[in-house]
Amino acid sequence: MSAATAVAPRATERARAENRLGWKLVAPAVVVMLIVTAYPMVRAIYLSLYQYRMTAPGDREFVGLANYWAVLTDGLWWYDVFNTVFIMVVTVAFELVIGFAFAMVMHRLVFARGVVRASILIPYGIITVVSAITWQFAFSLNNGFVNGWLPFFGDDYNWFGSHWPAIFAICVSEIWKTTPFMSLLLLAGLSQVSEDMLEAAKVDGATWWQRLWKVILPNMRAAIMVAVLFRALDAFRIFDNIFMMTRGAQDTESASFLTYRQVIELFELGAGSALSVLLFLSVLLLAFSIVRVFRVDLGRARGEG
Numbered sequence: 210m211s212a213a214t215a216v217a218p219r220a221t222e223r224a225r226a227e228n229r230l231g232w233k234l235v236a237p238a239v240v241v242m243l244i245v246t247a248y249p250m251v252r253a254i255y256l257s258l259y260q261y262r263m264t265a266p267g268d269r270e271f272v273g274l275a276n277y278w279a280v281l282t283d284g285l286w287w288y289d290v291f292n293t294v295f296i297m298v299v300t301v302a303f304e305l306v307i308g309f310a311f312a313m314v315m316h317r318l319v320f321a322r323g324v325v326r327a328s329i330l331i332p333y334g335i336i337t338v339v340s341a342i343t344w345q346f347a348f349s350l351n352n353g354f355v356n357g358w359l360p361f362f363g364d365d366y367n368w369f370g371s372h373w374p375a376i377f378a379i380c381v382s383e384i385w386k387t388t389p390f391m392s393l394l395l396l397a398g399l400s401q402v403s404e405d406m407l408e409a410a411k412v413d414g415a416t417w418w419q420r421l422w423k424v425i426l427p428n429m430r431a432a433i434m435v436a437v438l439f440r441a442l443d444a445f446r447i448f449d450n451i452f453m454m455t456r457g458a459q460d461t462e463s464a465s466f467l468t469y470r471q472v473i474e475l476f477e478l479g480a481g482s483a484l485s486v487l488l489f490l491s492v493l494l495l496a497f498s499i500v501r502v503f504r505v506d507l508g509r510a511r512g513e514g
Contacts, residue, residue: 308391398432
């Protein structure tokens with residue numbers, strides 16, 4: 210009892226010391242981010258309370274929360290949010306599975322490990338716009354090679370002629386581009402799994418699947434949460450692929466693309482600012498939900514107590 214009592218204060222003091230050090234390390238970055246982002250955020254909130262069209266700056270009128278009400282009661286917003294969530298869920302799910310497979314291969318490689326890791330990371334190093342244009346060409350009706358690879362669709366199948374095929378093409382381009390990022394994060398988590406635990410489970414007669422579900426995945430929970438969190442937040446803000454591949458045609462708009470259209474194409478700065486604020490709040494809610502779902506004990510993940 211005395212030994213347990215003696216261990217607890219040491220763990221608490223260690224955690225407090227690490228927290229203080231963490232705050233000191235991130236404080237400069239937080240200050241810079243607040244300086245850079247605070248004014249645009251406050252300005253966006255301010256403008257969202259006005260009926261403000263950039264082509265008529267003198268006709269600005271205070272309308273309170275009317276812009277938010279107009280957005281939230283418009284079916285277009287909710288349809289675009291559905292598109293965004295669907296793309297996010299599909300791409301992150303596939304990236305998690307494929308990225309984990311890549312991470313397992315890279316973790317077990319003995320020869321040419323550096324070459325394989327560099328090769329897998331090539332798609333992530335390509336600019337998103339270039340990647341989107343390439344995939345648009347791949348799925349194009351006349352020149353693309355996808356129809357040649359999938360003959361059961363027919364040589365004249367138009368992937369961008371209807372909603373779901375266009376969404377499929379966007380998801381494929383997103384998965385191809387960002388799976389290496391997911392695999393890199395999972396590889397870092399995989400390297401933290403104790404080989405002694407795996408060997409002990411193997412000696413006890415556990416199959417490969419049992420070791421995966423009972424040893425590997427539970428010990429990678431923190432890494433999986435970080436990977437899913439980063440990719441989900443990034444996928445929820447998807448814009449480049451949609452802009453380059455469909456320009457929002459066939460009802461493929463995302464929430465970010467809707468915001469772009471309101472501000473850049475329609476010059477509706479008030480409504481666009483309201484959309485930006487709602488998008489920001491949606492990202493915060495998504496991040497909070499993911500953290501709550503995984504319920505990772507970061508102290509235990511660091512090896513405390």
